Amino acid sequence: MMAPKIKDVAKHAGVSVTTVSRVLNGEKYVKDDLRARVQRAIDELGYSPSHIARSLVRQKTNLIGVIVPDVTSSFYSTILSTIEKTASLNDYNLLVCNIIEDIDKELKYLQVFQQMRVDGIIIMHEKINDDIREFIGKLDIPIIFSSVKPVEQRFVSVIIDDYAAAYDATRHLIDLGHTRIGFLGGDMRDITSGQNRYIGYSHALADRGIKTEETFIQFGDYKTQSGYDLMKVMLDQETIPTAIFAVSDDMAVGAMNCIHDHGFKVPQDISVIGFDGSQLTEQVRPRLSSMEQPILEMGKVTVDKLLDLITGSENSPKKDVILQHRLVVRDSCRTYPDDIKA
Amino acid sequence: MMAPKIKDVAKHAGVSVTTVSRVLNGEKYVKDDLRARVQRAIDELGYSPSHIARSLVRQKTNLIGVIVPDVTSSFYSTILSTIEKTASLNDYNLLVCNIIEDIDKELKYLQVFQQMRVDGIIIMHEKINDDIREFIGKLDIPIIFSSVKPVEQRFVSVIIDDYAAAYDATRHLIDLGHTRIGFLGGDMRDITSGQNRYIGYSHALADRGIKTEETFIQFGDYKTQSGYDLMKVMLDQETIPTAIFAVSDDMAVGAMNCIHDHGFKVPQDISVIGFDGSQLTEQVRPRLSSMEQPILEMGKVTVDKLLDLITGSENSPKKDVILQHRLVVRDSCRTYPDDIKA
DNA sequence: CTGAAAGCGCTTACAG
DNA sequence: CTGAAAGCGCTTACAG
Numbered sequence: 001m002m003a004p005k006i007k008d009v010a011k012h013a014g015v016s017v018t019t020v021s022r023v024l025n026g027e028k029y030v031k032d033d034l035r036a037r038v039q040r041a042i043d044e045l046g047y048s049p050s051h052i053a054r055s056l057v058r059q060k061t062n063l064i065g066v067i068v069p070d071v072t073s074s075f076y077s078t079i080l081s082t083i084e085k086t087a088s089l090n091d092y093n094l095l096v097c098n099i100i101e102d103i104d105k106e107l108k109y110l111q112v113f114q115q116m117r118v119d120g121i122i123i124m125h126e127k128i129n130d131d132i133r134e135f136i137g138k139l140d141i142p143i144i145f146s147s148v149k150p151v152e153q154r155f156v157s158v159i160i161d162d163y164a165a166a167y168d169a170t171r172h173l174i175d176l177g178h179t180r181i182g183f184l185g186g187d188m189r190d191i192t193s194g195q196n197r198y199i200g201y202s203h204a205l206a207d208r209g210i211k212t213e214e215t216f217i218q219f220g221d222y223k224t225q226s227g228y229d230l231m232k233v234m235l236d237q238e239t240i241p242t243a244i245f246a247v248s249d250d251m252a253v254g255a256m257n258c259i260h261d262h263g264f265k266v267p268q269d270i271s272v273i274g275f276d277g278s279q280l281t282e283q284v285r286p287r288l289s290s291m292e293q294p295i296l297e298m299g300k301v302t303v304d305k306l307l308d309l310i311t312g313s314e315n316s317p318k319k320d321v322i323l324q325h326r327l328v329v330r331d332s333c334r335t336y337p338d339d340i341k342a
Numbered sequence: 343m344m345a346p347k348i349k350d351v352a353k354h355a356g357v358s359v360t361t362v363s364r365v366l367n368g369e370k371y372v373k374d375d376l377r378a379r380v381q382r383a384i385d386e387l388g389y390s391p392s393h394i395a396r397s398l399v400r401q402k403t404n405l406i407g408v409i410v411p412d413v414t415s416s417f418y419s420t421i422l423s424t425i426e427k428t429a430s431l432n433d434y435n436l437l438v439c440n441i442i443e444d445i446d447k448e449l450k451y452l453q454v455f456q457q458m459r460v461d462g463i464i465i466m467h468e469k470i471n472d473d474i475r476e477f478i479g480k481l482d483i484p485i486i487f488s489s490v491k492p493v494e495q496r497f498v499s500v501i502i503d504d505y506a507a508a509y510d511a512t513r514h515l516i517d518l519g520h521t522r523i524g525f526l527g528g529d530m531r532d533i534t535s536g537q538n539r540y541i542g543y544s545h546a547l548a549d550r551g552i553k554t555e556e557t558f559i560q561f562g563d564y565k566t567q568s569g570y571d572l573m574k575v576m577l578d579q580e581t582i583p584t585a586i587f588a589v590s591d592d593m594a595v596g597a598m599n600c601i602h603d604h605g606f607k608v609p610q611d612i613s614v615i616g617f618d619g620s621q622l623t624e625q626v627r628p629r630l631s632s633m634e635q636p637i638l639e640m641g642k643v644t645v646d647k648l649l650d651l652i653t654g655s656e657n658s659p660k661k662d663v664i665l666q667h668r669l670v671v672r673d674s675c676r677t678y679p680d681d682i683k684a
Numbered sequence: 685c686t687g688a689a690a691g692c693g694c695t696t697a698c699a700g
Numbered sequence: 701c702t703g704a705a706a707g708c709g710c711t712t713a714c715a716g
Contacts, residue, residue, distance in 0.1 A: 003482070005693055016703045021695060029701055046480060051457040052397045053693035057708045061394065071426070072621065077419045084413070084440045088447065093454060096438045098426045105430065112435060115393040138388060140345070224625055253625055260627045279414065283566055283595055284626060285602045347709060358687045363711060371685055395709035399692045 004045040013041035024049055055117070064306065065095045065113035067106060069125040073223070073250060074278035075295065076124060079147065082299030083122065090307060092119070099125065107132055114139060120306045126150045126190050142309035146302040147293065148192040149320065156309070158302045158321045160293050162192050165325035166200025166247070169273050169291040172327055173243040177336035178271065179210050182241035184230050184251045185219040193222070197247045197275070216241055220251060227254025235262050242270060242336050249274035253284055256332065271333035277326075286331035294323050346387040355383035366391055397459070406648065407437045407455035409448060411467040415564070415592060416620035417637065418466060421489065424641030425464065432649055434461070441467065449474055456481060462648045468492045468532050484651035488644040489635070490534040491662065498651070500644045500663045502635050504534050507667035508542025508589070511615050511633040514669055515585040519678035520613065521552050524583035526572050526593045527561040535564070539589045539617070558583055562593060569596025577604050584612060584678050591616035595626055598674065613675035619668075628673035636665050 006024075010017040015034055022030050023038045030038075041047070055061040064087055068076050084094055095118060097109040110132065113121055121141055126148040128136075133152070136143060149157040173181050183201050186194040198217075205212055215237045220226030227246055231254065234240055246252035252274030256266050266272050266286055274281060277292025301321055309318075348366075352359040357376055364372050365380045372380075383389070397403040406429055410418050426436050437460060439451040452474065455463055463483055468490040470478075475494070478485060491499040515523050525543050528536040540559075547554055557579045562568030569588055573596065576582055588594035594616030598608050608614050608628055616623060619634025643663055651660075 006695095007693080017694080018696085018703055019701090022702090025695085031701060034702085048453070048456045050398075050459060050693055051454075052394060052403065052459050053708090054695075055394050055708095056392075056398055056693080056710090057695045059708075071413065071419045071423050072416070074414070074416075077413045081413050081440050081442075084438065085442075088439070088451075093458070094438050096426065096436050097430070098423050100423075100427075109430075111390070112393075114390045116435070117392060117394050224621075257625070257627055279566075280625070283599070283622070285599055348711095349709080359710080360687055360712085361685090364686090367711085373685060376686085392709055395692090396711075397692095398694090398709080399711045401692075 004047045006047075006049065009038065009041045009045055009047050012045060013037045059117075061117050061119055062092050063095055063116060063118040064092050064303070065097065065109070065116070065118040065121045067097045067099060067109060067121070067123045067125070069099050071096075071098050073248075074280045075147075075248065075250075075276045075293075078278060078295045079124070079299045079302075082296045083146075083303055086300045086303035090303070092303075092307070103127065103129055103132070107135060110135055110139070114141065120144070120310045122146055122302055122306060124148065126192055127187075128152075142306060144302055144306045144309060147298060148190070151191060156305065156318055156320055158298055158305060158323065159192060160298075160323050160325040162196035163200040163203075165275070165291050165293075166197035166245070167204045168200075168325070168327060169245050169275065170201045170204035172289075172329075173245060173271060173273060173333065174204060174208055174210070176243070176271065176333060178241075178243035179336075180216070180239065180241045180243070181205065181210075181212065182216040182231075182234050182244045183212075183218065184227055184244060184246035184255060185217065186222050186247045188219060193247060194219075201245060213237070213239060222248040222251055224250045224254040224257075227251030228258045229254075231255040231258035232262075235259070235264075240270070243333065244270060244272045245275075246272065247275045249276045249278045249280045249288060249290055252288055252290070252332075253280055256284065256286075256288070267332050267334040271336070273333055277328055281328070281330060288332045289330045290328055292326045292328045294326070297323055346389045348389075348391065351380065351383045351387055351389050354387060355379045401459075403459050403461055404434050405437055405458060405460040406434050406645070407439065407451070407458070407460040407463045409439045409441060409451060409463070409465045409467070411441050413438075413440050415590075416622045417489075417590065417592075417618045417635075420620060420637050421466070421641045421644075424638045425488075425645055428642045428645035432645070434645075434649070445469065445471055445474070449477060452477055452481070456483065462486070462652045464488055464644055464648060466490065468534055469529075470494075484648060486644055486648045486651060489640060490532070493533060498647065498660055498662055500640055500647060500665065501534060502640075502665050502667040504538035505542040505545075507617070507633050507635075508539035508587070509546045510542075510667070510669060511587050511617065512543045512546035514631075514671075515587060515613060515615060515675065516546060516550055516552070518585070518613065518675060520583075520585035521678075522558070522581065522583045522585070523547065523552075523554065524558040524573075524576050524586045525554075525560065526569055526586060526588035526597060527559065528564050528589045530561060535589060536561075543587060555579075555581060564590040564593055566592045566596040566599075569593030570600045571596075573597040573600035574604075577601070577606075582612070585675065586612060586614045587617075588614065589617045591618045591620045591622045591630060591632055594630055594632070594674075595622055598626065598628075598630070609674050609676040613678070615675055619670055623670070623672060631672045631674045632670055634668045634670045636668070639665055 145157040218230035274290040281288040560572035616632040623630040
């Protein structure tokens with residue numbers, strides 16, 4: 001037996017489909033006895049309205065497409081989790097795409113999102129190539145970027161001030177007395193998490209007149225393994241840093257592990273500060289100091305803002321939302337006692 | 343201007359909508375010149391077919407609903423990531439629901455899945471209450487359970503043999519010479535990860551005639567914090583274990599941290615073995631030995647099996663798939679040298 | 685090889 | 701307050 005349709009309910013209740021539709025949608029102007037009869041028919045038949053059919057006529061799917069670089073990362077999984085929660089609270093559902101460095105897949109997914117007629121799209125990375133740029137350029141579905149800001153100005157982003165955050169993190173190490181500060185960076189093709197954080201780091205040093213070795217600056221891919229490998233490169237040099245600023249907690253943990261495996265101690269020998277404030281910071285020993293992004297808030301605000309865009313509340317201006325970063329000091333950094341004040 | 347519909351394409355190309363539909367779906371029996379004209383019209387108009395409308399007539403959405411207990415956990419995020427990958431390869435998209443101990447939300451989501459007319463559902467936990475049991479009982483959408491096996495026999499599961507895996511993990515500690523082996527368990531309402539793992543642990547001890555203290559057995563919720571708290575309880579006792587078996591890597595890491603914070607060392611003072619084989623095992627120091635589930639394979643097989651169910655390949659029997667567990671020895675366990683053989 | 689028409693399961697003016 | 705009819709954007713027999 002086929003699943004019952006609205007027509008079956010109508011027949012069963014002895015009313016028109018219009019009336020059934022009305023009680024389904026909680027409209028008033030339905031007499032109580034009819035409403036009751038319809039409700040009973042629905043229950044007896046175990047009727048469940050087709051969201052597909054509804055979407056078609058309403059021209060609204062209540063679907064949000066989300067593009068995550070890597071759900072496996074503690075940062076993204078946390079933000080995804082709050083995005084899901086906020087969306088769910090607003091009766092939206094998530095269509096999730098997990099990239100992992102696969103640009104072709106992203107374009108394909110964006111096309112799927114378009115065909116699915118999702119009401120809005122959340123993108124959490126900024127490796128936008130020309131094809132994608134062109135595609136989203138002519139897409140008339142609201143798009144919001146979360147935790148990153150691509151070059152195109154027409155899209156709104158929910159981010160922190162990555163430059164300032166990196167500056168402050170570096171400054172923290174400087175204030176502890178460090179001058180040999182290594183940098184484990186991201187992808188310089190990324191404006192937000194690549195370039196801005198690097199510039200923040202180097203300005204913080206420059207403002208204090210600190211010069212740095214070339215080998216103290218390394219770039220990777222934000223992951224633990226990458227942090228490990230880059231740290232290894234640094235440790236193989238003649239002079240090694242007394243402190244490390246990594247642009248993700250995952251990288252920082254990789255660095256900590258590498259330091260540990262080489263027989264050094266954090267923070268006694270080398271201090272390490274991470275970035276993101278993910279749950280990893282509390283899962284490792286020593287606990288990792290980190291420049292925290294307000295992850296939960298970021299996820300919530302992203303969805304709220306996207307819903308604004310969807311409902312077209314023009315009173316909400318099409319402006320980026322800049323959230324506050326925050327230094328959380330844990331146990332992975334210490335003061336550097338030497339006399340090097342040169 | 344509205345997004346173009348198939349009718350617009352037809353008009354633009356000077357053919358019928360039927361023909362447009364045919365080229366859209368790559369059917370043969372369309373003359374080359376017509377096909378070319380239609381294709382050009384599609385390109386010029388930037389036409390993208392509505393998946394919604396298609397779904398309605400085809401009675402197929404290519405959607406899979408996934409219920410994850412907590413995307414934030416390294417185990418679930420990894421399995422989700424491979425589920426997504428496999429689904430994507432087969433042209434299916436994921437509708438993701440993140441529970442987090444919220445049963446009401448689950449029922450609501452299952453209803454949404456039903457209304458969305460998803461082609462199949464993947465569930466990754468087993469806290470099925472009566473409402474949910476009844477609901478999925480009358481749902482005629484294929485359901486598959488991944489990493490857990492609920493009591494109802496009519497659903498297929500993709501799992502490991504949790505009893506044997508827990509037995510083997512415990513046995514590993516026994517073989518290293520330990521007899522005071524603490525157990526950090528899960529939720530005993532869970533058959534798979536609660537009861538089976540506990541029974542495996544206790545049988546392994548019993549088979550060697552090892553008695554255990556009551557306080558050596560604690561139950562939590564699989565998370566890091568829980569592992570920490572339970573370990574604290576154990577360390578506060580008069581006699582403490584020389585080894586710990588935790589039923590998740592997250593809990594094991596919590597235990598390791600607690601041990602560390604109390605001034606003890608892993609594995610010198612206390613050995614710790616985890617369960618899952620998540621990426622956390624390599625992110626902590628000492629690296630965590632763990633009873634590994636084949637997470638990637640599990641995700642892939644789950645989707646493959648579900649697609650079998652969906653396409654109704656009756657040649658594929660409706661049987662559970664039991665994958666192989668594997669002990670991965672890292673640095674968190676050591677032999678116990680004392681003479682306690684009593 | 686091509687097209688007119690019915691139909692997928694709903695909602696929404698419109699009329700009463 | 702209620703219902704008949706059109707329409708959302710496609711696909712799919714059916715006929716030619």
